[in-house]
Amino acid sequence: MGKTTGFIEFSRTLPILSDPRGRLANWREFHAPLPADELCRQGARCMNCGIPFCHTGATFEGANVGCPLGNLIPEWNDLVYRGKWFEAYKSLASTNNFPEFTGRVCPAPCESSCVLGISEEPVMIKEIEVSIVDRAFAEGWIAPNPPKFRTGKRVAVIGSGPAGLAAADELNKYGHTVTVFERDDRVGGLLMYGIPNMKLDKRLVERRVGLMRSEGVEFRTGVAVGTDFTAADLLAGFDAVVLACGATAPRDLGIKGRQLKGIHFAMEFLAKNTKSLLDSDFKDRNFIDVKDRRVIVIGGGDTGTDCIATALRHGCRSVTQFEILPPPGPKVYTHEHWLSRARTFQVDYGQEEAAVVFGADPREYCVLTKRFVSNGRGRVRGLETVNVEWRDGKFSEIEGTEKFWEADRVFLAMGFTGVEKARLFDELGVALTERGTVRVDDDKRTANPKVFAAGDCERSQSLVVWALADGRKAARSVDRFLHGSTGN
Ligand SMILES: Cc1cc2nc3c(=O)[nH]c(=O)nc-3n(C[C@H](O)[C@H](O)[C@H](O)COP(=O)(O)OP(=O)(O)OC[C@H]3O[C@@H](n4cnc5c(N)ncnc54)[C@H](O)[C@@H]3O)c2cc1C
Ligand code: SF4
Structure with a gap:
């Protein structure tokens, strides 16, 4: 339970991030480890609350509460406090296949559910998680551990993002023979080609994939299922299929001028940026270069923030981020706000970096883009906006607030609308929902009894931690389908 008086004696420490100006000069991870004695103090803040909500992964009043993976947080906090790092790693690995990913990129819904958060800053859970797994790798505790027996059953996983990787890892542990199909040239889905390298070093993704290969998982990259490999071959060649193909259809902005060059x-x-970085350290020039460009990002979420941080590393002339919503209120620690999923004001790494370079937060709130403006030669030279006000969940335009913004490059980061429409789903006999996602039941089964689905493709765009939880759940259901039961 940590130290009885730990939460009274010690306050929460902030994660160590490298200096924004220094980190803008490279694409390396900006996150630095905390010293072991500080981690021990942070673990000691875990206060043995009667009901620890942090690890429940339950739904409460329509909202998800705690870690979707059910990570045994109070247990490993206590082990870290006592210096029992190996045991802490064993506990963490029992629920989370890839803590080196979640410990870096998870927005930590566990911390919003920490009981300490009723009255003060919650326990620092995510930092402890990443420190446990980084130490486990450094100590050599994580090594290939292939299954002792094979069941003779073959399972295909379509897509190698976190959902597909978690499903494949679990199914392989159960002894099934797993092939992961990935249409990209590298494995990892959005872990590889979505989240930028400075947030998640791609060598960590490759290290994990290498381990899985050594344990017997086959990865077939550059194979788009549905075109390069037919649905019929899939159903004939495998005993079960897990769809983990993501929800990557982007939301568009169908306004005047959308066809202009420079809008992406x-x-x-x-x-493209990550691929060019990994392929050639940008020497192939096969990326959208925004050096000396005026950049506007439409969309105030995490994807928009990643665009800002990427544009800044190119050396853009200016960067602005539009958000249609009003600015959220500050985070407060009261009983009323505890467990709340309401947006709260945060300065993420991209905004922090933009403020250092240009002297101000790049976000503009309550801004609606009305039309893109051409330079007369088919390329964008700017856009027109109007401010909006919100009432009862609806916005209306404010007269007289029309404004022109100069821009050479515009990035649309307004979320995603579901799976990419493909014949594959029909051919597999899989139904889609009105939200454009694969329809599944509570056990992740689709309309076809031998086809299951996990992650964004059935949940719609979400988080890495949810993709892992879904992948694990789909794997359990596949195992039950193949065996009639599962010991897991
Ligand atoms: C820019 C960006 C940044 C993000 N940052 C964070 C973050 O910091 N923290 C966080 O928790 N979440 C973040 N997310 C969300 C998170 O990345 C996703 O929720 C998660 O990756 C979903 O995992 P998935 O496995 O379901 O799908 P994906 O990661 O999308 O993987 C799907 C894979 O399937 C492949 N595929 C699709 N169709 C086929 C086919 N027919 N044949 C073969 N392969 C196919 C795709 O190429 C892809 O590799 C971010 C998302 C984006 C877009
Ligand atoms: S995976 Fe996310 S929610 Fe779960 S313990 Fe780690 S940081 Fe918290």
Whole structure:
């Protein structure tokens, strides 16, 4: 339970991030480890609350509460406090296949559910998680551990993002023979070509994939299922299929001027950037270069923030981020706000970096883009906006607030609308929902009894931690389908 008086004696420490100006000069991870004695103090703040909500992964009044993976947080906090790092790693690995990813990129819904958060800053859970797994790798505690027996059953996983990787890892542990199909040239889905390298070093993704390969998982990259490999071959060649193909259809902005050159979906900017970085350290020039450009990002979420941080590393001339919603209120620690999923004001790494370079937070709130403006030669030279006001969940335009903004590059980061429409779903006999996602039941089964689905493709765009939880759940259901039961 940590130290009885730990939460009274010690306050929450902030994670160590490298200096914004220094980190803008490279694409390395900006996150630095905390010293072991500080982690021990942070673990000691865990206060043995009667009902620890942090690890429940339950739904409460329509909202998800705690860690979706059910990570045994109070247990490993206590183990870290006592210096029992190996045991802490064993506990963490029992619920989380890839803590090196969640410990870096998870927005930590566990911390919003920490009982300490009723009256003060919650326990620092995510930092402890990443420190446990980084130490486990450094100590050599994580090594290939192939299953002792094989069941003879073959399972195909379509898509190698976190959901597909978690499903494959679990199914392989159960002894099934797993093939992961990935249409990209590298494994990892949005872990590889979505989240930028400075937030998640791609060598960590490759290290984990290497481990899985050594344990017997087969990865077939550059294979788009549905075109390069037919649905019929899939159903004939495998005993079960897990769809983990993501929800990557981007939301567009169908306004005047959308066809102009220089307007891109955020994912084109981010994915090309990481590929060029990994392939050639940008020498191939196969990316959207915004050096000396005026950049506008439409969309105030995490994808938009990643665009800002990427544009700043290119050396853009200016960067602005539009958000249609009003600015959220500050985070407060009271009983009324505890467990709340309400937006609260945060300065993420991209905004912090923009403020250092240009002297101000790049976000503009309550801004609606009305039309893109051409330079007369088919390329965007700016856009027109109007401010909006919100009432009862609806906005209306404020007369007289029309404004022109100069821009050479515009990135659309307004979320995603579901799976990419493909014949594959029909051919597999899988139904879609009105939200454009794969329809599944509570056990992740689709309309086809041998086809299951996990992650964004059935949940719609979400978080890495949810993709892992869904992948694990789908794997359990597949195991039950293949065996009639599962010991897991
Ligand atoms: C820019 C960006 C930043 C993000 N940052 C964070 C963050 O910091 N923290 C966080 O928790 N979440 C973040 N997310 C969300 C998170 O990345 C996703 O929720 C998560 O990756 C979903 O995992 P998935 O496995 O379901 O799908 P994906 O990661 O999308 O993987 C799907 C994979 O399937 C492949 N595929 C699709 N169709 C086929 C086919 N027919 N044949 C073969 N392969 C196919 C795709 O190429 C892709 O590799 C971010 C998302 C974006 C877009
Ligand atoms: S995976 Fe996310 S929610 Fe779960 S313990 Fe880690 S930081 Fe918290």
